[in-house]
Amino acid sequence: AQTHTYNFIIETATASPDGTSRSIITVNGQFPAPPITSNVGDTLIIHVTNKLTVPTTLHWHGILQTGTNNMDGVPGIVQSPIAPGGTFTYQFITDAPGTYWYHSHSQTQYIDGLKGSLIVGGDPSDIVLQISDWYHTGADALAASYLTPASMGNEPIPDNALVNGIGQAAGCTGASCTYARVVTSADRVPLCSASTASQQRIRIINTSGFAVFDFSIDNHNLGIVAADGMPIVTQPASSIRMNAGQRYDVLICRASGRPAPAFIRALFDQPAFTSPSASAGALAILAYSATDTSIPTTVPTASSPLFPRADPSKPTTTVPDPANVDPYDLQPSPAVSLPHPNQIITIDISFANDATGVNRANINGHTFSLPTMDDPTAAPLAQLALAGQTSPANSMPNIFTIQSGQVYQVILNNYDNNEHPIHFHGHVSYVLARGDVNEGVPYSVTKPNGPLNYNNPIGRDTMSINGNSSMVIQFTANNPGAWIMHCHIDWHIEAGFALVFMEGFPTQPAVPPPSGSCPTSCPASGTPGNLT
Ligand code: C2O
Incomplete structure (x- = not known):
């Protein structure tokens, strides 16, 4: 196995990705941030220097971080955020092939550009496409x-x-x-x-x-x-x-x-x-050729705009059938047959105005908020738990203590009318049941899509729950640590749409606490980062 080392300098720049100039966040001056590639079993070392005026972290979306919870990049939960001017070194093994990405897990920084691709076991001829929404305001x-x-x-x-x-x-x-x-x-x-x-x-x-x-x-x-x-x-x-x-x-x-x-x-x-x-x-x-810089013959014109919008409620009429594949009917390869669960957890999702009139997410009635997420001097939850200490956060109803080795089935009831992509860190989640839009809550096995499928359900790390509908997922507690589950609509994390599974504490094998410092190989402050 090899080790791949990257030096990342995170800083702002002014750029016009779509013709409108604004301040963005770059890594080594690049936007999107530099691609990371690795092979199965290799080690990645990423030295990060934070040249922003606010704390930051990087999360490696989809990398399971088996045994390395402290490298998962969630501030306040597994690490203290990297202070402005500070450095931090991430080190972990890329143990499974696949298409992943990385992004800031601090505030809403990834919307401003702090994100890149992370490909494990790819081929140089593979094409990587990062598609993204974009705002003209920070x-x-x-x-x-x-x-x-x-x-x-x-x-x-x-x-x-x-x-x-x-x-x-x-x-x-x-x-x-x-x-x-x-x-x-x-x-x-x-x-x-x-x-x-x-x-x-x-x-x-x-x-x-x-x-x-x-x-x-x-x-x-x-x-x-x-x-x-x-x-x-x-x-x-x-x-x-x-x-x-x-x-x-x-x-x-x-x-x-x-x-x-x-x-x-x-x-x-x-x-x-x-x-x-x-x-x-x-x-x-x-x-079809690097030297062919022509524009496709279906070129849009002023009278035939870039995106026909015949029906404004439907963004396009040009895609043959956007709904032709239900991504939750896909079948894993090789096939899987899942055990029945030992534990069942129910999560109720809703949105409501708080006492100040701000619309907030409620997870089992509680808006997730961890002020230490933005405090580079505060110890993260996982570190406190390893030391046998608790924090006030441990009494929050959306911090779940779970036991190693158990099979957890999680029933998600979405009382909100909107769809939410649920991302769980550190585990593959299998989707056993997923209701259609407006199938109704709470979950019941008698609903049209209620029956649980233990035979070849799709496993993934980001699964979308429909509005006014339920979804049942299952995972095995096989990776001790503090793992966040949240809506991947970044605005919704800000609104408190998150919960944490504290897995295997306090007998969790001790992983080294985040060092917060950079080894001697880190670039000196002010030195442009270069991929090595
Ligand atoms: Cu892609 Cu918790 O994030």
Whole structure:
């Protein structure tokens, strides 16, 4: 096994990813942040220097951190946040192949750009696409106005979308637009009618703070081969719907015709994004040669806009059938058969105004709030628990103590009308039952989608619960530590949509507490970081 070392300098910069200039957060001056690659069994060492004026952390989304809870990057829970001017070294083993990503877990920093891809066991010919919503205002200011009575709980609506950090300026057409461009070759992308197997893997990551995307590629079909990094039985699709935090790997084929540049479409799915002036998403270009810089012939024009919006309640009419695959009907490969649980936990989700009139998330009636999350001098929950100490937070009703070795079934009842992508750290969660929109709460096995499926349920780390509906997931407590579960709509974490499983304490094998300091190999302050 190898060790891969990265030096990351986190700082702000001014940039115009879609033609509108604003302050963003970069790593080593790059946006999106530098890609991280590793192989199965390798060790990653990432030296972080925080040049922001606020504390930060990095989380490695989807990496299970087996035995290394203290590297999970959640401030106040597994580590003290990295102080402005401070450094911290993350070190962990990438033990499973797949498509992952990393992002700040502090405040709403990842919405401003502090995020990148993390690919384990990939091939150099793989194409990585980070699709994201994008705001023209800094996320701090947006979060501040979201958390006021005046917002009435309405989340900030994105101004635009980006693919690999590039979006189209409002009103641009054809060649006047900027597009992210990725390159394949004809021998890797057979005709869909041919019997040749596709070689071209595309790893799609929805790094949004809020948006659900419908992803498709003009004149190409997708064979979905992995969800959240985990291999599945190949599922053909013309498009795929992706919630914030989710990833899919697809192998692509050409539906017809000669290999030619094609538009990649990341279109907003949310009906809430209905402002006629708002962007409907982002385009990128799949080219068949690095030297072919032409624009696809389906080029949008002024009279045929970038994204046709025939029905404003439906962002697009160009995707064949955004709903043609239910991502929760995908089957794991190899097959799994799950045990029945030893423990059942029920989580009720709702939103309501607090005493000051601010709309907050309530998890079993409690809004998650841990003021020490932003305090670089405060000990995190896991460190206190290891020392046998408790904190006031331990009495919060959304901190659950769970026991090593037990199989936990978690019944999630979503009393809110909106969909929420639930992300759980440190474990693979299997989705045993998932109700349709408005199937009703609380969960009951007699509801249409109530029966529990122990045979080949999909396992993933980010699963979306529908509005006014329930979902039942199951995991094995096989990784001691303090693990957060939260909505991956970043505004909702700010509104208190989180809970923590304290697993295996206090007999948890002692992992070293976060050092908070950088070893001698860290770059001197002021030295630009370079990948090594
Ligand atoms: Cu991708 Cu807790 O986050």
